[in-house]
Amino acid sequence: MTYQRFEDLPVWQDAIRLAEGCEDFILSAKDRITWSKRDQIDRASLSVSNNIAEGFERGTTNELLAFLYIARGSAGEVRSMLCFFERRPALQNFRSQISDLKSVAESCSRQIRAWADSLQNSEIKGQRHLTDKGRKGHENKKRAEEFLKKLNESLPPGHPARRDSKSEI
Numbered sequence: 490m491t492y493q494r495f496e497d498l499p500v501w502q503d504a505i506r507l508a509e510g511c512e513d514f515i516l517s518a519k520d521r522i523t524w525s526k527r528d529q530i531d532r533a534s535l536s537v538s539n540n541i542a543e544g545f546e547r548g549t550t551n552e553l554l555a556f557l558y559i560a561r562g563s564a565g566e567v568r569s570m571l572c573f574f575e576r577r578p579a580l581q582n583f584r585s586q587i588s589d590l591k592s593v594a595e596s597c598s599r600q601i602r603a604w605a606d607s608l609q610n611s612e613i614k615g616q617r618h619l620t621d622k623g624r625k626g627h628e629n630k631k632r633a634e635e636f637l638k639k640l641n642e643s644l645p646p647g648h649p650a651r652r653d654s655k656s657e658i
Contacts, residue, residue, distance in 0.1 A: 495545040500600040504538035504560070507593045511567065514586050521579045530570045536563035537597055550608050557608075561601040568594045 495501050511534035515527045537560045544556025568591055574580050575587045644651040 492545075495542040498541065498545070500597060500604065501538055501541045501545075503593060503600065504541055504564075504597050507564070507567065507590065507597055508534040508538055510534075510586075510590045510593060514583065514590060517586075518574075518580060518583050521577075522574070526570065526574075530567060533563045533566040533570065534594075536560070537567070537594075541601070550611060554605055554608055557601050557605045561598055561605070564594045564597045564601065568598070 492498050511530050515522065515531055519527060540556045540560035540563065544553040544560070547553055547556065571587050571591045571594065575584060575591075580587070641650075641652055
């Protein structure tokens, strides 16, 4: 599926939920957490969605990847801080909320990692590089691959030109 707006990305939506949840946690536990730690988790949690958005809007795959790795790092930072908070005796009443936030942060990390992996294996360099000629070439390549796949499937088993299902066409 192709997304036209970063707001429609499931990972961005989860990242926003993470930022909202962290803010709610900070507000409810503010008397038990120092200002600097509240500020740090607030900035780190919002950084996840902001970096996904900025990378999405940049226009090249390499720039998107760079921002995705920053977003993933911020999700890890949030998880680390939540692990710290989870260990603090003064925050024992917030364990369930902290655990839920850790799950959301882990989900963001996994989604970002999967997206980055798929982008690294893509031949598309990004919207900024997509010209009419490039689009046509990409479509032609996809059609050729599909034709070769159908041709291969039409060959009888054991035919010397047939490739098994695990081979690349």
